[in-house]
Amino acid sequence: MWSPEGEWRIVLPGRTGYLNVPPQLITGIVLGLRTHADVEAKIRGWLANRDPAVELLRVVHKPNSFRLELAPA
Numbered sequence: 001m002w003s004p005e006g007e008w009r010i011v012l013p014g015r016t017g018y019l020n021v022p023p024q025l026i027t028g029i030v031l032g033l034r035t036h037a038d039v040e041a042k043i044r045g046w047l048a049n050r051d052p053a054v055e056l057l058r059v060v061h062k063p064n065s066f067r068l069e070l071a072p073a
Helices: 037-048
Strands: 028-031 055-061 068-072
Touching: 028 037, 037 055
Parallel strands: 028 055
Antiparallel strands: 055 068
């Protein structure tokens, strides 16, 4: 477990590309600060067919600071 964010990450040395993950294992998705609109649209389309328990968040810049925060997307 990646303790700073409370998330799991999969690291496969020497491997790049996509990894098929069973959809029921995904409980949340975080959109990065610079996520392109077309990528977000694809993710939202995927979520439209999934259990509403999948949480969609976005990284946002807190004004007048160097902080990044999570907000509902």
